[in-house]
Amino acid sequence: MTTLPKNPPKKKLGLVIDLDICVGCHACSVNCKEWNSGGHSAPLTDTDPYGADPTGVWFNRIHSFEVDNPVDGGRTVNFPKSCLHCDDAPCVTVCPTGASYKREEDGIVLVNADHCIGCKLCSWACPYGAREYDEDAGVMKKCTLCIDKIYNPNLPEESRVPACVSTCPVGARSFGDLGNPESDVSLLVASRGGYDLMPEQQCRPTNKYLPPRPKKLGGGKTDIQALTPVADTSAGVIARWVDKFLSA
Amino acid sequence: MHPAKSVIFFTTASGAGYGLLFLLIGGSMLEILPTDFWVLFSGYFLSFLLIVAGLLSSTFHLGHPERAWRALTQWRSSWLSREGVMAIFTFAPTGLYALQALFFPEGQSGLMTLIGLIGLAACALTVYCTAMIYASLKPVHAWANGYVPVGYLLLSLTTGVILLNGLLAVSGFWSGLVAWLATLLLIFSFLWKLAYWRFLDGTKSISTPESATGLGEFGSVRLFEAPHTEANYLMKEMGFRIARKHSAKLRRIVIFAGFVLPFIVISLTFFMSGALAVIFASLAVLSAGVGIAAERWLFFAEARHTVGLYYGAGHA
């Protein structure tokens, strides 16, 4: 069914990602790749993996942003991003075949690889860039929230969380039911001011992001000056050497 | 957005095909077209050929063309699905009308008029559905606006009338009315294109690197490190960007080949006859073909997707 569920899912499984403590180690995306290479949407095809121009399907990618702010010097924020399992998922409604769907029981957005014609329209409709096309299989792929792990009765209870959550060494990722206001994740979001990415795109994402905690200004302030640049590279070798020598 | 050749060919060819089909049926209903069998036959043949070739090419870029029939199932929510359904439906009334116009030109009954009217509406609706595939994509600011459906309908009719004018000139049935309509539509399309570019150059998506990351309250946001060293699917498909100076050059090509030259040569056919008029009317077809294909290419190449905000774009 390509239309969204008639009864909006009460249970909304999703992730809460803490930008304050993520250290940008990429472990979650590597473990995501590892689990999903054998999971529901396997394989996650790579082309030229050991060559000069490797490219392939990943469900979770870690960006880093610089946030510039003249008052406190700004900061660098590591920023993991995967499918946000939106309530009003435009990737689902644009799909002409019904291959993209949102589950009524838990709100997870999936692709049925047997029905997908590989038209790529859903990847155009997702504002977040959460869908990646598998050239090899000719179908669209995306984060499944580790559907084959979180409900897997063969795994011990504590392992039934998405691969990225199991692996995060600093606990920056939490998994739970964001449809239940009393759940641990909902309480975490409420206490830390968790927010939606690009609310103006009106997709109502389920996944939430927790902002970096405010910097403590004042106390430890030093009078260290920002480094002054030496002569730029357009200057000749001797001029740069002289410059270095004189400014030593 | 990455301009895929198959999609550019599809929208240009089938757009012109539906425009021509619309004018043939409309023209017959108003009795302003020649009733010559071969003229009408070539007209209908050409329009169906363009439509079918376009539709086929649009399936070439699919990962699984053999499952294309599934795309007809989700018309309740998907404009792409609606387009597929409309495209197939349109063959019925337009095909019936074409058969009647060709083989029983005397039998213009009330029923045929009704079928003709349904055919006209179906042509327009199919082109509208094509346009809405793009206009309904909120993350692409250049597409999610009212200019897009108007432009698709206008350009479909304009390329259709340029084709009709060429066809009539070549077969010795040059019609002042059709040539006049062609120049008029060229003016409207040209003005629309200028207005669209003006809009495009003056606005940006409401989404920004700050809203994409939610970090705006901490300062201005720019990408520090991409997630990987090589280009991925998202960057190739959605992050395609054309250099400003290239787009300026292509816009000039669109203006000249798509609008100005066809306008001049079609206007000149008013003052000439014989071989020269045929050459000029055909030149208009070729020139407009090149110009509108370039227009479609730019429609993709100039469109920015919000996903670029996660990969270093300052705006979308």
Ligand code: SF4
């Ligand atoms: S993040 Fe993108 S792919 Fe995931 S549900 Fe939302 S719109 Fe769809």
Ligand code: SF4
């Ligand atoms: S690529 Fe597949 S899942 Fe995406 S819109 Fe097309 S058919 Fe649906």
Ligand code: SF4
């Ligand atoms: S594993 Fe945890 S710390 Fe490492 S990038 Fe992922 S979320 Fe950040």
